[in-house]
Amino acid sequence: MALPTYATPLQRTWYYGFRVICGLIFFFLMFPIAVIVPLSFNAQNYFTFTPEMLALDPEGYSLHHYVDFFTNPDWQHAMWNSLSIAPMATLVSVSLGTLAAVGLSQSHVPFKRVIMAVLISPMIVPLIISAAGMYFFFSTIGLQGTYWGVVLAHAILGIPFVIITVTATLVGFDNSLTRAAASMGAGPVRTFFKVQLPLILPGVISGALFAFITSFDEVVVVIFVGSAGQQTLPWQMFTGLREQISPTILAVATLMVGLSILLLATLEILRRRNERLRGMSPG
Amino acid sequence: MPTDRSDEFVVFDSVQKSYDGEILVVKDLNLSMPKGEFLTMLGPSGSGKTTCLMMLAGFETATHGDIRLDGKPINNIPPHKRGIGMVFQNYALFPHMTIGENLGFPLEVRGMGKSEREAKITRALGMVQMEDFVNRRPAQLSGGQQQRVALARALVFEPELVLMDEPLGALDKQLREHMQFEITRLAHDLGITTVYVTHDQTEALTMSDRVAVFNDGRIQQLAPPEDLYERPENSFVAQFIGENNKLDGVVETINGEHCTVRLDDGTLVDAQPVNVSQAGERTRVSIRPERVESNPERLHPDAHLIDAEVLEFIYMGDTFRTRLRVAGNQDFVMKYRNAQDQPRYQKGDKIRIGWRPEDCRALDA
Numbered sequence: 001m002a003l004p005t006y007a008t009p010l011q012r013t014w015y016y017g018f019r020v021i022c023g024l025i026f027f028f029l030m031f032p033i034a035v036i037v038p039l040s041f042n043a044q045n046y047f048t049f050t051p052e053m054l055a056l057d058p059e060g061y062s063l064h065h066y067v068d069f070f071t072n073p074d075w076q077h078a079m080w081n082s083l084s085i086a087p088m089a090t091l092v093s094v095s096l097g098t099l100a101a102v103g104l105s106q107s108h109v110p111f112k113r114v115i116m117a118v119l120i121s122p123m124i125v126p127l128i129i130s131a132a133g134m135y136f137f138f139s140t141i142g143l144q145g146t147y148w149g150v151v152l153a154h155a156i157l158g159i160p161f162v163i164i165t166v167t168a169t170l171v172g173f174d175n176s177l178t179r180a181a182a183s184m185g186a187g188p189v190r191t192f193f194k195v196q197l198p199l200i201l202p203g204v205i206s207g208a209l210f211a212f213i214t215s216f217d218e219v220v221v222v223i224f225v226g227s228a229g230q231q232t233l234p235w236q237m238f239t240g241l242r243e244q245i246s247p248t249i250l251a252v253a254t255l256m257v258g259l260s261i262l263l264l265a266t267l268e269i270l271r272r273r274n275e276r277l278r279g280m281s282p283g
Numbered sequence: 284m285p286t287d288r289s290d291e292f293v294v295f296d297s298v299q300k301s302y303d304g305e306i307l308v309v310k311d312l313n314l315s316m317p318k319g320e321f322l323t324m325l326g327p328s329g330s331g332k333t334t335c336l337m338m339l340a341g342f343e344t345a346t347h348g349d350i351r352l353d354g355k356p357i358n359n360i361p362p363h364k365r366g367i368g369m370v371f372q373n374y375a376l377f378p379h380m381t382i383g384e385n386l387g388f389p390l391e392v393r394g395m396g397k398s399e400r401e402a403k404i405t406r407a408l409g410m411v412q413m414e415d416f417v418n419r420r421p422a423q424l425s426g427g428q429q430q431r432v433a434l435a436r437a438l439v440f441e442p443e444l445v446l447m448d449e450p451l452g453a454l455d456k457q458l459r460e461h462m463q464f465e466i467t468r469l470a471h472d473l474g475i476t477t478v479y480v481t482h483d484q485t486e487a488l489t490m491s492d493r494v495a496v497f498n499d500g501r502i503q504q505l506a507p508p509e510d511l512y513e514r515p516e517n518s519f520v521a522q523f524i525g526e527n528n529k530l531d532g533v534v535e536t537i538n539g540e541h542c543t544v545r546l547d548d549g550t551l552v553d554a555q556p557v558n559v560s561q562a563g564e565r566t567r568v569s570i571r572p573e574r575v576e577s578n579p580e581r582l583h584p585d586a587h588l589i590d591a592e593v594l595e596f597i598y599m600g601d602t603f604r605t606r607l608r609v610a611g612n613q614d615f616v617m618k619y620r621n622a623q624d625q626p627r628y629q630k631g632d633k634i635r636i637g638w639r640p641e642d643c644r645a646l647d648a
Binding site: 182185190194 | 340341342361362363364365366367368369371372373375376377378379388389392393436437440446
C-alpha cells in the first residue's frame with residue numbers, strides 16, 4: 001500500500017506513524033524472547049551479557065548450560081515428564097475434541113450452543129480458577145498428584161482448541177459425502193475413518209498442535225494437580241527461577257522457543273495445504 | 284404382505300412424512316414401480332419429491348406407512364445396508380481419493396479382491412467413457428466429467444435400484460441434454476430400476492417411462508410422459524407441464540365426451556369434460572398453445588369460434604408465438620409452425636380462433 005500522491009500532511013504523518021507503532025509493538029513482543037537466545041550461550045553463570053560476550057569473544061560463549069540441561073537429573077526428570085504428559089494429553093484432547101466437534105456439527109443436536117460454550121469454557125475461565133477447581137475435585141476422586149490426573153487436566157485445557165479448529169474445518173465439509181458413503185454400503189465407523197477424518201485432518205492436526213503446546217507450556221494447573229513426580233519443564237523453570245537462579249533456564253527456554261517455532265511452522269504448512277484442498281473440493 | 288411380484292419392485296404404501304410432527308411434507312403416498320422402470324419424481328421445490336427419495340434411500344424415516352423393496356419392508360434397514368445406488372446433485376465425489384479409489388470404495392466395503400475390483404472399475408468407467416481418468420482427482424475434472432464419474436460410482440457395485448437427486452442441475456444446457464440421453468441409455472442397457480428426481484419438466488418428459496408429478500406432498504398424476512402432456516388430469520398438472528392456456532368458466536352443457544363451457548365474460552367454448560360431471564359446475568379449461576387454431580377451415584363446422592386480439596407477435600425462428608387477449612385473459616398464447624401458408628399478424632389485429640373439443644380439457648376450477 002504505497003502512499004498516494006494526493007495524501008494530505010496528516011495522512012502522511014499517519015502513514016509513517018503507523019509503521020513506527022507496528023515496529024514498536026513487534027519489538028516489545030519479540031525482544032524479550034530474542035534476547036534469551038544469545039544469553040543462553042553465556043559462559044558465565046550470569047543472566048547478563050558479560051564484557052566478553054559483548055566483545056564477541058568466543059571465550060565468552062559456551063554450551064555449558066545446554067550440557068547442564070541434558071545432564072542434570074532434575075532437568076532430565078522434568079523433560080521426560082513433559083514429554084510423557086504432553087503427547088498423552090494431546091491424544092486425549094484430540095480424540096474427545098474431534099468427537100465433540102463432529103457431534104456438534106450434526107443438525108439435530110439440541111442445545112448446541114450451550115454445550116459448545118461449556119466445552120470451550122476452560123479457554124475463557126481464568127486458569128487459576130480451573131486449577132483450584134481441578135485440585136479439589138481430583139483430590140476427592142484420588143487423581144490428584146498422579147500422572148493421569150495431570151494428563152486429564154491438560155487434556156481439558158486442550159479440548160477447546162481441538163473443538164474450535166475441527167469445527168472450523170467441518171464448516172466446509174459436505175454432508176452429502178457421508179450420505180454417499182452410506183449409499184455405497186459403508187457403515188458409520190468406516191465412513192468416519194475413510195471419508196470424514198481424512199478431509200478434516202488438517203483441523204485435527206492443528207488442534208493437536210495447540211493442545212500439545214498448551215500442555216507443554218502449562219505451569220499453573222500442573223502445580224495444583226501434579227506432585228513432585230509430575231514436575232514438568234515449565235514447573236522446573238518456575239522453581240528454578242525462585243530458588244537457584246541458573247542460566248540453564250535460558251537454555252531450556254531457547255529450546256522451548258525453538259520447538260514452538262517448529263510447531264507453528266508445521267501449523268502454517270498444514271493451513272496452506274488445507275486451503276489448497278478446499279480450493280480443490282467440488283461444489 | 285410381502286410379495287415377489289415383479290411389478291412391485293419398489294412400493295410406497297400410504298407413506299406420510301412430517302418433520303415437526305404437525306405439517307405433513309408427504310401426504311399419503313402410494314406408488315408401485317416394476318423392475319427396470321425409469322420413474323421421475325417431478326415437482327416444484329417443497330413438493331415432497333426429494334423427501335420421498337431420501338426416505339427410499341434411508342436418510343429420512345417415514346412417519347407413517349411402509350416402503351418395500353423387492354417385497355421386503357425397508358423402514359428399519361439403515362441406509363448402508365439397503366444396497367441402493369445414489370447419484371447426488373453435487374456429485375459427492377470424495378475429494379481426497381482418485382477416481383479409481385472413488386469407484387473402488389463400494390467394492391472395498393463389500394470385501395472384494397483387488398483384481399476383481401480393478402476389472403469392475405475399468406468396466407464402470409468404460410460405460411461413461413472415463414477410463415483415462417482413473418488416476419485423476421475429482422477436482423481435476425470438469426462438472427460433466429465429475430457427473431459421469433458419480434454415475435459410474437453409483438453403478439459400479441451393480442445395485443438393482445439407483446436413485447438420482449437432480450444430478451444434472453449444475454450442468455449447462457448442452458451437456459445436460461447429452462447426459463439425459465446417456466443416463467437413460469445406461470439405465471435401459473443395464474436394466475436397472477431408476478428413481479430420478481428433478482424440477483425440470485423437459486428432463487422428466489424426455490427421460491422417463493413414467494413421471495410422478497408432485498405438489499403439496501401428493502402425487503398429482505402418475506403417467507407416461509405423453510399422457511401427462513396430452514391428458515393432464517387436473518389444473519396443476521396442466522399448468523406445470525409445458526405451456527398452457529387457462530380460461531375459467533361454468534359448464535353449460537355436457538354430453539358424454541363433449542361439453543360447452545360459458546366463460547366468465549360470456550363466451551361459449553368447446554371442451555372435453557375431465558374433472559366435471561354436470562352442467563353448472565365451475566371449471567378451468569386448459570388448452571396447449573400449439574393446439575389453438577386460427578384457421579376456421581380446419582375446424583369442425585359446428586365448432587365455437589372466439590374473438591381474439593393480437594397483443595404481441597413473436598418470431599422465434601421455427602415457430603411463431605402470438606400473445607392474444609381472449610375472453611379477458613391477456614396471456615393467452617397461440618403457437619404455430621413457421622410455414623409459407625401461415626399468417627403473420629400485427630399487434631392489434633382482430634382474429635377468430637377455435638380448437639377441437641378433445642384438445643381442450645375442462646378441469647377442476
